[in-house]
Amino acid sequence: MPEPSVAVRPTLEAVAAHAGVSRSTVSRVINGGTGVRRQVMARVEGAIEELGYVPNRAARTLVTRRTGNIAVMIAEPEGRVFSDPYFGLQIRGISKELVAHDLQLVLLLAEGAGDRERMDRYLSGGHIDGALAFSVHRDDPLPDIVRRLGLPTVYGGRPHWEPIPREAALAYVDADNRGGAREAVRYLVAQGRRRIAHIAGPLGLAAGIDRLDGYRDVLFDADPSLVAQGDFTDGSGERAMAQLLDRHPDLDAVFVASDLMAKGALRTLRARGRTVPHDVAVVGFDDLTSVSTATDPPLTTVRQDIEGMGRTMARLLLRKLHEQGSGTRTQGAVITATTLTRRGSA
């Protein structure tokens, strides 16, 4: 026996006929029953029950403009999203908050330009009420798309594209990346380290730029070749560390802009016969405990409350949704504190 096809779902018309009312009366009942007599309401609800009618949310959306769905958009390849525990933690925070408000989290991954067109189509389609966006790199068309659509959006990580016109002021949640980086580098200086290198994150992301700026705040006269570039992945940290050792065999410390890159850097240091922290002290960033407590030695790192940042993003978005059409408007930028967690690597 074939499965029932979409066409055999009971329709609004069938419910109307069954209850002996008009199509628009059924529609009014589905959307809250305003202006419908109690008796008629009961008859329609009975017909809905009897036929097993499921209101088509696409139809409801046309009326209420609310779907109960929130998109989380990550502009990274699947490979990174599913191997970097950062995203899992942030999504856990978001999910807890949305679930508490009975909202459905819808995750969209989009990397390339073609993906952006599909994303545009999706966002235009009335499937969601608002969006949370991560890893939005410089030149990404996404902020323009959501602005054009008037779609309430909160960013994870400070969006830094320039120039930012006043009216485009965006809501975002970010850690104090620059302050955290300064604390890490000052700690290495205080321990008597003299040749402190830096493995930077991608400079198309504010987190990459801000952590590099924090390093430079403290070591403003450091040799620029003490900085090597990574992309937040384990493998890029491994390669950047090798470059740094080639350029500066005498380096005695490295501040690494993410724990995953620090994990890779530790492998290179071991392979080159350097002991950590005796020969080279290592400080990471993030404090992803699944990484930072599993390395040998465990990582001294700058902790940020990743799950908490996810929750805060969701809360900011809920506030924006609540404000829609009310005239009030909170332009939110929330910067969360970081703290240095000391373990064995520095």
Add this chain to the structure above:
Amino acid sequence: MPEPSVAVRPTLEAVAAHAGVSRSTVSRVINGGTGVRRQVMARVEGAIEELGYVPNRAARTLVTRRTGNIAVMIAEPEGRVFSDPYFGLQIRGISKELVAHDLQLVLLLAEGAGDRERMDRYLSGGHIDGALAFSVHRDDPLPDIVRRLGLPTVYGGRPHWEPIPREAALAYVDADNRGGAREAVRYLVAQGRRRIAHIAGPLGLAAGIDRLDGYRDVLFDADPSLVAQGDFTDGSGERAMAQLLDRHPDLDAVFVASDLMAKGALRTLRARGRTVPHDVAVVGFDDLTSVSTATDPPLTTVRQDIEGMGRTMARLLLRKLHEQGSGTRTQGAVITATTLTRRGSA
């Protein structure tokens, strides 16, 4: 300046007024232009262009019943989805196939019963054309929900809930879990191992049951206490290995139902002073190379083509969507081959 609110998007009515045609003519143009004169078509398209009108897909959905969106549903907590590379690989395979057909992948995570109600609401809402579902455990209401909605669905992993009425025959893609497990255990036997234990996966999932059955096919008279239970996570493998060593200090091999559990088992063996493979040979399952090549020693394991399974799931679903309303119907169950990959651990 406030962001434009949803209400200021140009409407279908505005386009109709601008083009001097009826609302239904605009609607016909948006949905393909059947029965609309070329001249009128051009005028409407001009008005759409000029006003920057974006067709509301919720409205289109009512007409075409196609959204261009495919849901991927994973019935696991976020923590597992983002820490087990299995899901990332499978989603990469799915994504490649959907992108090639210009379809948007929408990822939904749902674990608890409350999540299921929201998922039901979402699936009923006309936001998607079809679904791919993973990790559907025994007693999960999801299969009933998608059947009631007539939503084309393909499962990742054999759905094994019983009894399966004939008409409910489901489309799924799975690896030859039982055959792969048999090969692993036979390999250990051929190497002269005599006390071969098994760390099983969750017995609410076909993958857990089938791998255990494969072990039993070969060692049908083995002591049942040589089997310990895990849940496919690293930590559960660690604990199960400790139980097995307590019960059978003389065991000389263990077949583990996933690489992540095997990784945990290796930690326990090291902590208890057993060398691998000399004292205890270890064989895993999955061949997640990020795990199986990174352990010490690297894992001998049963390889399944996880990314390829994802692609196959997407293809099966596309075929089901294509068949909708056509009368033809392929009931698909695709079982993919497994192979033993030999590395250092056995």
